[in-house]
Amino acid sequence: AASVEVREEIDDLFTGASAYWLKESDLQLRFCTNETQATREKFVAKLRRLGFDISVSEVFPPAPAAIAVLKERGLRPHLLVHDGLLPEFDGVDKTNPNCVIVGDAAENFSYQNLNEAFRVLIGLEKPVLFSLGQGRYYKETDGLKLDVGVYMKALEYACDLKAEVIGKPSPTFFQSVLNDMGLQPHEVLMIGDDLLNDVGGAQHCGMKGVQVRTGKYRPIDERHPTVTADGTVDNLAQAVDMILSQRGH
Amino acid sequence: AASVEVREEIDDLFTGASAYWLKESDLQLRFCTNETQATREKFVAKLRRLGFDISVSEVFPPAPAAIAVLKERGLRPHLLVHDGLLPEFDGVDKTNPNCVIVGDAAENFSYQNLNEAFRVLIGLEKPVLFSLGQGRYYKETDGLKLDVGVYMKALEYACDLKAEVIGKPSPTFFQSVLNDMGLQPHEVLMIGDDLLNDVGGAQHCGMKGVQVRTGKYRPIDERHPTVTADGTVDNLAQAVDMILSQRGH
Numbered sequence: 001a002a003s004v005e006v007r008e009e010i011d012d013l014f015t016g017a018s019a020y021w022l023k024e025s026d027l028q029l030r031f032c033t034n035e036t037q038a039t040r041e042k043f044v045a046k047l048r049r050l051g052f053d054i055s056v057s058e059v060f061p062p063a064p065a066a067i068a069v070l071k072e073r074g075l076r077p078h079l080l081v082h083d084g085l086l087p088e089f090d091g092v093d094k095t096n097p098n099c100v101i102v103g104d105a106a107e108n109f110s111y112q113n114l115n116e117a118f119r120v121l122i123g124l125e126k127p128v129l130f131s132l133g134q135g136r137y138y139k140e141t142d143g144l145k146l147d148v149g150v151y152m153k154a155l156e157y158a159c160d161l162k163a164e165v166i167g168k169p170s171p172t173f174f175q176s177v178l179n180d181m182g183l184q185p186h187e188v189l190m191i192g193d194d195l196l197n198d199v200g201g202a203q204h205c206g207m208k209g210v211q212v213r214t215g216k217y218r219p220i221d222e223r224h225p226t227v228t229a230d231g232t233v234d235n236l237a238q239a240v241d242m243i244l245s246q247r248g249h
Numbered sequence: 250a251a252s253v254e255v256r257e258e259i260d261d262l263f264t265g266a267s268a269y270w271l272k273e274s275d276l277q278l279r280f281c282t283n284e285t286q287a288t289r290e291k292f293v294a295k296l297r298r299l300g301f302d303i304s305v306s307e308v309f310p311p312a313p314a315a316i317a318v319l320k321e322r323g324l325r326p327h328l329l330v331h332d333g334l335l336p337e338f339d340g341v342d343k344t345n346p347n348c349v350i351v352g353d354a355a356e357n358f359s360y361q362n363l364n365e366a367f368r369v370l371i372g373l374e375k376p377v378l379f380s381l382g383q384g385r386y387y388k389e390t391d392g393l394k395l396d397v398g399v400y401m402k403a404l405e406y407a408c409d410l411k412a413e414v415i416g417k418p419s420p421t422f423f424q425s426v427l428n429d430m431g432l433q434p435h436e437v438l439m440i441g442d443d444l445l446n447d448v449g450g451a452q453h454c455g456m457k458g459v460q461v462r463t464g465k466y467r468p469i470d471e472r473h474p475t476v477t478a479d480g481t482v483d484n485l486a487q488a489v490d491m492i493l494s495q496r497g498h
């Protein structure tokens with residue numbers, strides 16, 4: 001069984017025959033992503049265009065996990081998220097909010113919008129802030145972009161509180177994926193480009209973690225003081241080769 | 250000698266005869282402010298309209314202190330500040346920036362502008378971030394507003410660095426005011442509404458600190474675990490009364 005991190009560097013990841021190989025193998029596959037700019041449907045459509053025959057039920061982004069937490073705790077969110085993510089929250093009661101959810105809102109991170117989220121939080125007797133990930137920045141074709149973690153820290157400081165992170169590397173997030181697969185951590189391998197959120201997060205839950213040298217990968221990752229990947233490969237194709245050849249033994 | 254904190258709550262502070270009393274006394278007076286939305290000239294004009302006969306040389310905001318540091322260290326700033334503050338930096342070389350200065354930029358804190366400041370910092374071999382204050386939020390007539398400290402924390406997290414704070418409660422900032430007065434800390438009393446930045450900051454430098462129950466004051470301040478004001482009064486008029494009556498003894 002394998003999990004794969006996918007985001008903007010998706011075009012780097014899905015090269016060569018890897019998509020075909022994964023599909024042809026009988027490995028269980030889940031796509032763990034901190035993508036919070038679009039619904040699962042849009043995300044899957046993007047992967048399908050890249051030749052991946054996957055379904056919405058195989059994709060695990062933070063938003064649905066957050067909605068499960070809201071239901072469990074009877075919370076109604078004020079949303080500071082990307083317009084593309086809003087449909088995921090269609091069925092959620094957002095009246096008279098008693099918590100704030102911050103996602104990768106990008107251009108929606110205006111002063112006015114951040115101020116509004118702040119005012120909701122500071123007006124609550126027990127302020128609750130959920131953050132859909134804690135990334136610092138990511139790379140797009142036109143350069144580096146600030147990620148949700150930066151605005152999470154901003155609101156944490158403004159309100160003197162600690163956000164609850166939903167998504168990688170949160171152990172409850174990884175555990176929900178394992179539950180869905182019906183597997184134990186030692187039976188699962190995580191492949192991703194982010195040493196701390198993908199590899200470290202998975203290892204923290206008892207999975208193996210392999211890093212690909214694409215996307216967020218930096219050479220310095222291979223001598224990180226606290227996180228050591230169970231393998232480092234050039235791309236997803238190599239990672240799939242590795243998995244399949246090890247199963248062969 | 251007395252220092253006074255002034256900002257948006259200025260209309261609360263300068264009530265009754267306090268302005269006249271201060272002016273008539275022979276006390277040396279300096280206005281310490283973390284105001285970074287306007288030049289000193291505009292700031293003084295505002296105080297003059299309120300009946301205060303003060304000059305630009307008596308006002309100590311963070312921007313001129315920052316410019317002194319830039320000169321000392323040969324740094325050229327990228328500015329993320331309020332449009333109203335830009336004239337203070339007119340004579341400063343801003344080409345090919347090797348540091349970032351963040352002030353209370355308010356509406357200028359767009360995603361694009363914060364991203365631009367981030368890209369400058371992350372592109373530097375030795376990133377240097379100056380923050381003109383570290384306030385969390387302040388109150389305006391239309392409600393609470395996020396202050397510069399929130400965006401300082403955002404950039405700190407994005408770039409994994411620690412900002413250098415210029416302005417209250419920085420000891421070097423208070424010391425520059427003491428130097429200008431030619432006085433020892435024990436000869437000076439600070440009056441302000443912010444327990445940590447005004448009162449605590451002044452006390453940390455050996456001054457006395459009195460809190461006024463206006464602006465940012467909250468009742469909880471009077472039982473703060475680490476900072477205890479040398480006096481708490483309802484407004485500036487009472488603080489002036491107190492100073493003048495104690496001098497009388």
